[in-house]
Amino acid sequence: MAIVKAGMHKWQLSLIALLLVFFLTGCSILQGGKDVEKSGPAVTAEEGAGGEVYAGEKSKAVSFVYTAQKVLTLTFNGMGDDKTMNELLDELDKYHIKATFFLPGNRVAEEPEIAREIVARGHDVENNTLNRADLTQVSYQEAHKKIQRTSQIIEKETGVKPRYVRTRSGAFNDDIRLAAAQCGLEAVISYSLNLQDWHKDSSQVVSGFVRKHVTRGGIIALNTEDNPQVVADIAIIAKAVSEVGYKLIPLSKLVAIGSERKPLETIPGYDAAQINPDFKKAEYDLVYKGNGDKKEISLTFDDWGTDYTVTKILDILEQYSIKSSFFLRANGPEKNPNLARAILEAGHEVANHTYSHPVITTLTPEQLQDEVVKAHQIITEAIQQKPAMLFRPPTGAFDEASAQAVAATGYRTIAMYDVTTYDWDTSKKAEDIVREIIENTENGSVILLHMLDDIHTIEALPAAIEGLKSKGYTFVTMSKLLGMEP
Numbered sequence: 001m002a003i004v005k006a007g008m009h010k011w012q013l014s015l016i017a018l019l020l021v022f023f024l025t026g027c028s029i030l031q032g033g034k035d036v037e038k039s040g041p042a043v044t045a046e047e048g049a050g051g052e053v054y055a056g057e058k059s060k061a062v063s064f065v066y067t068a069q070k071v072l073t074l075t076f077n078g079m080g081d082d083k084t085m086n087e088l089l090d091e092l093d094k095y096h097i098k099a100t101f102f103l104p105g106n107r108v109a110e111e112p113e114i115a116r117e118i119v120a121r122g123h124d125v126e127n128n129t130l131n132r133a134d135l136t137q138v139s140y141q142e143a144h145k146k147i148q149r150t151s152q153i154i155e156k157e158t159g160v161k162p163r164y165v166r167t168r169s170g171a172f173n174d175d176i177r178l179a180a181a182q183c184g185l186e187a188v189i190s191y192s193l194n195l196q197d198w199h200k201d202s203s204q205v206v207s208g209f210v211r212k213h214v215t216r217g218g219i220i221a222l223n224t225e226d227n228p229q230v231v232a233d234i235a236i237i238a239k240a241v242s243e244v245g246y247k248l249i250p251l252s253k254l255v256a257i258g259s260e261r262k263p264l265e266t267i268p269g270y271d272a273a274q275i276n277p278d279f280k281k282a283e284y285d286l287v288y289k290g291n292g293d294k295k296e297i298s299l300t301f302d303d304w305g306t307d308y309t310v311t312k313i314l315d316i317l318e319q320y321s322i323k324s325s326f327f328l329r330a331n332g333p334e335k336n337p338n339l340a341r342a343i344l345e346a347g348h349e350v351a352n353h354t355y356s357h358p359v360i361t362t363l364t365p366e367q368l369q370d371e372v373v374k375a376h377q378i379i380t381e382a383i384q385q386k387p388a389m390l391f392r393p394p395t396g397a398f399d400e401a402s403a404q405a406v407a408a409t410g411y412r413t414i415a416m417y418d419v420t421t422y423d424w425d426t427s428k429k430a431e432d433i434v435r436e437i438i439e440n441t442e443n444g445s446v447i448l449l450h451m452l453d454d455i456h457t458i459e460a461l462p463a464a465i466e467g468l469k470s471k472g473y474t475f476v477t478m479s480k481l482l483g484m485e486p
């Protein structure tokens, strides 16, 4: 059985044994005559009209919250023993973290004082269903009953009415969303980062992993049962989140600052790029730099990176009040749209660098147009508006046929650069990057940099900017440098 692990304590094994009995018989295991789960198929009137599937709207399904703010949430599944839970609460206090605890109904009924302590320390408590059962495998009525019972128990024991539900694994289906809605719950929550089994690795590895996966609006999930590491994990998470410059807030607060995402087809300009087989005579504008009549230049950043790297770049640009152009490899924002939105909200322009970063001269025109249009749609949906209509080919490689295929989709401008420093190479030192930028920049220059992780661009950026400013250059987006409409 998968959940029995080496090193488990005797009480954990006996709890599992009890739960197994519970599954087999369907009777309550709870002491004190608390009748949490009635046996048999009977459904009382308060539990729905004869157990029929709810006819109203489904609860929302949430795995992250759409926001560009520097916040995310830490959530816990299950309810460990008294000692673990108290140590965990002390550790959260130590790092001033307010978290969200998804509590199983049967554990709250067993040890309500733990649940009350969680509430007293200022954390959110939510519905983790009744027990370990996989609700995707039970009938609608059974799922509804387990969710409703749990909300009733949590409200009775803590005075707090849950607003969200999460199943043990995070898995859910439409029945669970309907049952949650019938129970008055606003959303079925899963997660953006699941750290259930991470403690196999060293704390340094874990720390690096978390830092790379911390996202704005993210929902981190940790397990408090059968996980003796959970207390030690808090320091690692707190450090990783603070290194990125973000803050952990309770789920309800995160949901409150989130906004609805408009569907792609309702966003003006979503169709500004389209597959167009008539590309043989398409005209394109190939641009390496501005006309140079002013001391204006553009910093441009290609590809994609983690929140850590991209946020550091945004912070530096903000510090110097600089607006830049970001050419996104769209399979990045496909998974993390909040970061793309953060770039836009910081006042920069966002443009197209294909979906999967192929060398475009190796593609058929059809494949290439597919890359460009797909990227356009993903970026449009992520930032909720039309991006700047600039296309930059990955590695800078293009030819007549590929430039025409791109232009025919609607991206007429092939946006190249005249200053490149090979900063994508990890062996390039910051001082080399700075020197090459300063030596090669002139009026109208477009400087190519990258937002990749583990390269030295972040280190080089402040010195490069100061050097350029001292030579009298001002910084504008590439659209502005080229005199285009943004």
Ligand SMILES: [Zn+2]
Pocket (backbone or CB within 6 Å): 302, 303, 353, 357, 393, 394, 395
């Ligand atoms: Zn690239």
